[in-house]
Amino acid sequence: MTIDYHALSDNIKQWGKELGFQQVGICDVDLREHEEELQRWLNAGYHGQMDWMARHGMMRARPDELVPGTIRVISVRMNYLPPEAGFAQSLSQPNSAYISRYSLGRDYHKLVRNRLKQLGQRIEQAVGSFGYRPFVDSAPILERPLAEKAGLGWTGKHSLIINQDAGSWFFLGELLVDLPLPVDRPVEKQCGKCVACITSCPTGAIIEDGVIDARRCISYLTIEFDGVIPEEFREAIGNRIYGCDDCQLVCPFNRFASVTDEPDYYCRDSLYQQPLATLYQWDEDTFLKHTEGSAIRRIGHQQWLRNLTIAMGNAPYSSDIVNALNARQGDSSLLDIHIEWALDKQHRQRQNLVTEALPTKTQRLIRIIEKGLPRDA
Known part of the structure; x- marks a missing residue:
């Protein structure tokens, strides 16, 4: 032919x-x-x-x-x-x-x-x-x-x-x-x-x-x-x-x-x-159920949680986020490293919120002290 x-x-x-x-x-x-x-x-x-x-x-x-x-x-x-x-x-x-x-x-x-x-x-x-x-x-x-x-x-x-x-x-x-x-x-x-x-x-x-x-x-x-x-x-x-x-x-x-x-x-x-908090609550079975037939499933539950941990650290301060992060501690050494960072980030954001709520003069004084400068600087 x-x-x-x-x-x-x-x-x-x-x-x-x-x-x-x-x-x-x-x-x-x-x-x-x-x-x-x-x-x-x-x-x-x-x-x-x-x-x-x-x-x-x-x-x-x-x-x-x-x-x-x-x-x-x-x-x-x-x-x-x-x-x-x-x-x-x-x-x-x-x-x-x-x-x-x-x-x-x-x-x-x-x-x-x-x-x-x-x-x-x-x-x-x-x-x-x-x-x-x-x-x-x-x-x-x-x-x-x-x-x-x-x-x-x-x-x-x-x-x-x-x-x-x-x-x-x-x-x-x-x-x-x-x-x-x-x-x-x-x-x-x-x-x-x-x-x-x-x-x-x-x-x-x-x-x-x-x-x-x-x-x-x-x-x-x-x-x-x-x-x-x-x-x-x-x-x-x-x-x-x-x-x-x-x-x-x-x-x-x-x-x-x-x-x-x-x-x-x-x-x-x-x-x-x-919501990040919703996805963070998924156990492995729930993760596998919701990612069935999805490309996401290939990363596995631990990597999924690792990524979410970072995102939760970057989110605005929330006591619910802090509690969720604390609840995951001990799940794995990989996760713990990222949880420690995320908790520190949340803590610093909380401190900033507290500082911003103070009078302007007090905020300036705090910044001077944090910089280690003389009070009259």
């Missing part, structure tokens, strides 16, 4: 949209230009504890080594921005938990992967047996460079893919195939002189255009990192208990982003804008 690959390519993009992908692009597997950059990033230790980033060496830039026979990658994107996302409202309410918008609904991995598998099956119905394998953030592969090469958008200064018409609120997925499909053209970068994402990062994790030091990134610290969060980042974390969206929130192109059509990505009531 003779295959018209140009017609097949058009059909693949149409089938992809019918399966719920907002865009489908195709590229070859040559990512050699990214190998040196990847190695520098790894050598600098910017991957932190994500050992899996270095474990497979340069295979991440060589899809044909990951799946021998691969000559093309079908790259897809799927919008995930939920209706009524409430970004500013959540961040401005320090007693409520902020959870990254991609994780407020169902875990995207299975959903996107199943749609990619269906896309592969549709292609198979058209051309007969061929080699294909879907991936969704589940293998050593440079998905963003592939998406950029396939024309889905360009790599922004925050390292995420930006689409001119859709912003960056979307998931990526790949279908590796052994078909000689025509490839798409990359699009021109359009960030220009804008540095909004860099200047808005709470912890200064974007160290240069497109380069992230994960060890400083709130998403890494609250999700990938399971140890003691360095004190220098705790206050900046604020009420963000799972991930961070700040660099996307300020991106001008996200003004054009559309909300998702996938009900699975809609916000769960049990996670959306919930």
